Every structure is written in C-alpha cells, then in structure tokens.
Amino acid sequence: GAPVTVDISKIEEGQRVTYPWRGLPVFVVNRTKAQLDALPSQDARLVDAKSDSGSAEQQPKYAQNETRSIKPEWLVLVGLCTHLGCVPDFVPVMKPEPFDPDWKGGFYCPCHKSRYDMSGRVYQGVPAPKNLLVPPYHFVDDTHIQVG
Numbered sequence: 001g002a003p004v005t006v007d008i009s010k011i012e013e014g015q016r017v018t019y020p021w022r023g024l025p026v027f028v029v030n031r032t033k034a035q036l037d038a039l040p041s042q043d044a045r046l047v048d049a050k051s052d053s054g055s056a057e058q059q060p061k062y063a064q065n066e067t068r069s070i071k072p073e074w075l076v077l078v079g080l081c082t083h084l085g086c087v088p089d090f091v092p093v094m095k096p097e098p099f100d101p102d103w104k105g106g107f108y109c110p111c112h113k114s115r116y117d118m119s120g121r122v123y124q125g126v127p128a129p130k131n132l133l134v135p136p137y138h139f140v141d142d143t144h145i146q147v148g
C-alpha cells in the first residue's frame with residue numbers, strides 16, 4: 001500500500017481524526033497537556049507501560065516511551081483493538097462515566113470492553129493482550145505526517 005500524507009494543521013487540541021491507510025483506520029490525535037500529564041498516573045495498571053515488550057512492528061523505537069510517539073502531543077495509532085480487531089471508540093474525557101474514576105480516558109472497545117489509555121496502552125484485566133499498534137510514520141514537516 002502507498003504511504004498516506006496527513007495534514008495535521010487543522011487538527012485541534014484534544015481532537016482525533018481517522019485516516020485510511022492500507023485499508024486500516026489510522027488515528028491521529030492532538031493530545032492536550034492535561035492528557036499528557038495524566039499518562040504516568042496510569043503506569044501501574046497497564047500491561048506494558050513502557051511499550052518495550054512487543055515486536056518491532058508493533059512498537060517501533062520511537063514508540064518505546066510513555067507517549068508512544070515521536071512528538072509528545074501527536075499520537076498515531078492503528079485504530080484496531082488488539083483483541084479481535086474492532087475499532088475502539090475515542091474517549092477524550094478525564095473522568096469517563098460509567099467507568100472507574102481513575103481512568104483518564106483514551107480508547108474503549110465496545111466489542112468486549114477493552115480499555116486503553118491516551119497513549120493506546122492497554123489496561124490489565126481486559127481481553128486485549130497488547131497496546132494498540134503504532135504504524136510506521138514520520139514528520140515530513142511541522143504540519144504533515146506521512147504514514148507508511
């Protein structure tokens with residue numbers, strides 16, 4: 001499949017936009033400072049907080065950090081649940097109801113209730129075994145990301 005170039009200049013803070021790439025939905029999220037600041041508070045409840053236990057394909061080098069990204073605010077993920085491949089919902093609120101109050105939002109899979117944080121890191125005790133996949137991407141310039 002051909003690489004896809006995404007213009008990120010119109011994605012507002014806190015917004016998620018979905019782009020097709022190789023027939024897959026790719027999520028690009030412009031995370032807020034509050035969302036980034038909340039990430040460390042979730043580490044103890046995650047399966048793979050440092051994103052260092054997956055294959056190179058699932059966790060490229062630039063995703064082996066807390067934000068799982070090249071630039072902290074910009075999150076780029078393949079939007080398919082690592083359980084059975086449903087498309088997770090984006091939950092950009094810090095205290096989503098009716099979930100437990102310590103969840104700071106992220107992604108929720110409606111198929112079998114897997115939850116991920118705002119870096120796509122999977123929580124313990126849900127069916128999904130792994131963090132959401134980070135695709136190959138790079139910044140072409142300050143306002144464009146190329147995926148693939």
Ligand code: FES
Nearest residue numbers: 081083084109112
């Ligand atoms: Fe997402 Fe099963 S496909 S929890």
